[in-house]
Amino acid sequence: MVKQERAARTRETLIRSAAETFDRDGFSVASLTAISSLAGVSNGALHFHFPSKAALAHAVEESALTRLLALTGEAEGDELPAGASRVQLLVDVTHAIAGALRGDPVLRAGFALSGELSRPGPGDLRERWRHWVEDTLRLAELEGELRPEAAAGDVVTAVVAATVGFEVLAVRDEAWLSAATVTRFWRLLLPTLIPADRLAGFEAAGTDRRPG
Amino acid sequence: MVKQERAARTRETLIRSAAETFDRDGFSVASLTAISSLAGVSNGALHFHFPSKAALAHAVEESALTRLLALTGEAEGDELPAGASRVQLLVDVTHAIAGALRGDPVLRAGFALSGELSRPGPGDLRERWRHWVEDTLRLAELEGELRPEAAAGDVVTAVVAATVGFEVLAVRDEAWLSAATVTRFWRLLLPTLIPADRLAGFEAAGTDRRPG
Numbered sequence: 001m002v003k004q005e006r007a008a009r010t011r012e013t014l015i016r017s018a019a020e021t022f023d024r025d026g027f028s029v030a031s032l033t034a035i036s037s038l039a040g041v042s043n044g045a046l047h048f049h050f051p052s053k054a055a056l057a058h059a060v061e062e063s064a065l066t067r068l069l070a071l072t073g074e075a076e077g078d079e080l081p082a083g084a085s086r087v088q089l090l091v092d093v094t095h096a097i098a099g100a101l102r103g104d105p106v107l108r109a110g111f112a113l114s115g116e117l118s119r120p121g122p123g124d125l126r127e128r129w130r131h132w133v134e135d136t137l138r139l140a141e142l143e144g145e146l147r148p149e150a151a152a153g154d155v156v157t158a159v160v161a162a163t164v165g166f167e168v169l170a171v172r173d174e175a176w177l178s179a180a181t182v183t184r185f186w187r188l189l190l191p192t193l194i195p196a197d198r199l200a201g202f203e204a205a206g207t208d209r210r211p212g
Numbered sequence: 213m214v215k216q217e218r219a220a221r222t223r224e225t226l227i228r229s230a231a232e233t234f235d236r237d238g239f240s241v242a243s244l245t246a247i248s249s250l251a252g253v254s255n256g257a258l259h260f261h262f263p264s265k266a267a268l269a270h271a272v273e274e275s276a277l278t279r280l281l282a283l284t285g286e287a288e289g290d291e292l293p294a295g296a297s298r299v300q301l302l303v304d305v306t307h308a309i310a311g312a313l314r315g316d317p318v319l320r321a322g323f324a325l326s327g328e329l330s331r332p333g334p335g336d337l338r339e340r341w342r343h344w345v346e347d348t349l350r351l352a353e354l355e356g357e358l359r360p361e362a363a364a365g366d367v368v369t370a371v372v373a374a375t376v377g378f379e380v381l382a383v384r385d386e387a388w389l390s391a392a393t394v395t396r397f398w399r400l401l402l403p404t405l406i407p408a409d410r411l412a413g414f415e416a417a418g419t420d421r422r423p424g
Binding site: 026028029114115116124126127149150151153154155157158160161162163164165166168169171172176181184185187188189191192 | 238240241326327328336338339361362363365366367369370372373374375376377378380381383384388393396397399400401403404
């Protein structure tokens with residue numbers, strides 16, 4: 001294995017080990033020794049890649065942000081197929097993010113770092129998620145997908161607050177990120193967003209039509 | 213001032229100082245020295261009342277729980293007046309809790325301690341809140357207040373997740389706990405819960421009819 005390649009792999013391993021340690025112990029308590037030991041590298045090797053715990057947290061956030069952008073389809077600048085529903089895209093992406101949060105400590109730690117007051121949040125994932133939800137619902141509104149009574153801003157508030165709630169409550173009880181929970185939420189909300197005569201075309205449980 | 217009275221006041225001051233310090237620094241980082249110094253007492257006096265940081269956190273949670281029970285009306289075993297709406301009670305209580313979270317570091321710290329994985333959560337406030345929302349909505353369903361299409365369980369999921377989301381997001385941006393945010397949420401949700409012909413009797417912005 002070429003030297004640079006090995007270095008890149010060690011870096012990835014350290015990011016994942018840091019995410020797992022932040023996830024388990026919290027950012028403030030997590031120790032660099034626990035992280036390097038989980039990664040199976042020396043403290044010296046850790047410091048070669050990351051001079052501080054803050055630098056590691058920053059790398060975890062960047063890595064989590066890349067995953068989030070892939071899940072929302074922003075990464076490849078994906079365009080929705082003509083006629084595809086932005087609201088269904090939103091439903092599908094919340095399911096995809098819940099699934100990813102269940103299985104991926106890097107994404108989980110990236111979101112949790114958004115709530116750490118003890119450090120600035122340059123790549124604040126919750127804020128980034130809010131922006132994407134806002135953009136998606138504004139477009140749905142512009143394109144006439146929403147019921148006239150549904151104010152896009154109210155929907156943004158409810159969707160962002162509930163999804164962040166799922167993420168936080170799942171720390172103690174994983175069922176909050178289950179497909180069933182996310183489906184229940186959309187089953188309740190979809191009739192307020194979508195005109196009744198078009199509701200049958202929507203899947204609260206998500207579809208696999210999501211781009212990316 | 214009688215000796216016991218002075219001791220009780222010092223205890224209260226310490227609980228409030230601990231809550232403010234947990235709120236600012238997080239439970240894991242908060243130091244006992246910062247807490248005693250904020251309370252204006254010696255380290256020895258702090259240790260006389262609370263042998264450990266965990267004991268202090270427990271006292272903060274107990275104190276926060278008392279406030280939560282007062283806000284939900286469970287404290288005095290309040291009965292709703294005949295004919296009063298359980299759903300309006302739920303709306304009013306979420307407004308009252310959001311207002312209390314804005315101004316009361318003890319309640320804020322009590323809720324935040326629910327998310328601290330590094331310690332067991334004996335008086336888990338978020339879990340307690342979930343129970344109250346569940347009981348209230350089951351009663352609303354039994355009493356025929358909800359639309360037949362609205363499954364009480366779906367509503368519980370959405371309300372608990374969104375309110376916990378408000379609480380967590382407000383750590384970085386207080387607007388998430390503003391009356392306007394809570395009103396927006398209910399403006400969106402009420403039409404899914406309440407039959408259209410009775411909707412005019414409900415106030416998304418809350419009423420002062422809450423008991424207790």
